[in-house]
Amino acid sequence: MASSSGNDDDLTIPRAAINKMIKETLPNVRVANDARELVVNCCTEFIHLVSSEANEICNKSEKKTISPEHVINALESLGFGSYITEVKDVLQECKSVALKRRKASSRLENLGIPEEELLRQQQELFAKARQQQAELAQQEWLQMQQAAEQAHMAATSASAAQQAGSSQDEDDDDDI
Amino acid sequence: MSTHTAADKDSAAPANNKTISLPISRVRLIMKSSPDVSSINQDALFLTTKATELFVQYLAVSSFNNGSGKESNSLSYSDLASAAEETDTFHFLTDILPKKILAGDYLKTLEQMQDEEADN
Numbered sequence: 057m058a059s060s061s062g063n064d065d066d067l068t069i070p071r072a073a074i075n076k077m078i079k080e081t082l083p084n085v086r087v088a089n090d091a092r093e094l095v096v097n098c099c100t101e102f103i104h105l106v107s108s109e110a111n112e113i114c115n116k117s118e119k120k121t122i123s124p125e126h127v128i129n130a131l132e133s134l135g136f137g138s139y140i141t142e143v144k145d146v147l148q149e150c151k152s153v154a155l156k157r158r159k160a161s162s163r164l165e166n167l168g169i170p171e172e173e174l175l176r177q178q179q180e181l182f183a184k185a186r187q188q189q190a191e192l193a194q195q196e197w198l199q200m201q202q203a204a205e206q207a208h209m210a211a212t213s214a215s216a217a218q219q220a221g222s223s224q225d226e227d228d229d230d231d232i
Numbered sequence: 233m234s235t236h237t238a239a240d241k242d243s244a245a246p247a248n249n250k251t252i253s254l255p256i257s258r259v260r261l262i263m264k265s266s267p268d269v270s271s272i273n274q275d276a277l278f279l280t281t282k283a284t285e286l287f288v289q290y291l292a293v294s295s296f297n298n299g300s301g302k303e304s305n306s307l308s309y310s311d312l313a314s315a316a317e318e319t320d321t322f323h324f325l326t327d328i329l330p331k332k333i334l335a336g337d338y339l340k341t342l343e344q345m346q347d348e349e350a351d352n
Contacts, residue, residue, distance in 0.1 A: 067258065067261050067262045067265055068258075068262075069254055069255070069258055069259070069262075069284075070255065070258065073253060073254055073255060074288065076253065077253060077254075077285065077288050077289065077292075078288070078292055081288070081289045081292045081293060082292050082293065082296055082307065084305060085296060085301075085305050085306060085307055086301075086304075086305060086306040086307070087306070087307045088306070088307065088308045088309055090309045091307055091308055091309045091311070091312055094309055094312050094313075094328075094329055095288060095291065095292065095312070097328055097329075098287075098288075098291060098312075098325055098328070098329070099254075099284055099287070099288060100262055101324065101325060101327075101328055102283075102284055102287045102324075103259060103262045103263055103266075103280065103284055104262070104263075104265075104266050105324050106280055106283060106284075107262075107263040107266040107269050107272075107280070108266055108267075108268075108269075110276070110280075111266065111268055111269045115268075120270060120271060121270075121271045121272065121273050121276075122269070122271070122272045122273060122276045123273045123275075123276055124273060124275040124276045124279050126276065127276045127279045127280055127283070128279065131283055134321070135320060135321035136283065136286075136287070136321060139282075139283050139286045139287070142282070142286060143278075143279045143282040143283050143286070144279075145250065146250055146251070146252065146278065146279075146282045147275055147278050147279055147282070149250040149251070150252070150278055151275075
């Protein structure tokens, strides 16, 4: 998914995301490949358009960061005012979802277990994990040792067989 | 792949869902590659991402509705190019999607240009 070229201008929305949107928007419509490619590039162009316009509005307001207001005004001045209600709705939705998530996680924190106890449990888990890791490592080491021994034995018996076979008429004094 | 979404949508109107499907991080990267853009508020980023989604939907739908492929249920490059020319808000796209011309016509135009230069 990461672009292999470092060129900023090659940044586009992933083709798969566009294909999915097209499929959901125009179900059962056959869309030519070059048309899809075009939509990908139109996206990038649109983002640049809105960013530049929002940036100009931002500069005029003497603020340093592009705010939601700047984007909304940019959409209006570019002729996309009809999008404003819906994008605002989605923003509200995203924010309330994020808020719910934060509330849920803080509910988890308030289970009633004191911090010291939680810390102790955590240390126990870590110790157990370390022990398991150590046992695993030792097992692996033993297996490797056994495998190495077997390989060594196989190699020496093979070379012994070879030597025995190739020097039948010689006195074989070689110690293996 | 669920098909129920196709059934409960009016095929002419873009979908109205409350989530964002495009990758926000990628949108941020593209925004930052615009000249002079420094920092973008997170909410502003959400708005831009959703607006881009809506743009894709509108572009697809209006190109299809005004295009020549409606009977055959298809959407082509030229449908999009036409929409860009005919719709005011899509004019900014004409730079990146010139209507395709036949190679022969292009060569003819090139020859004409060269002739004009030679005359000067």
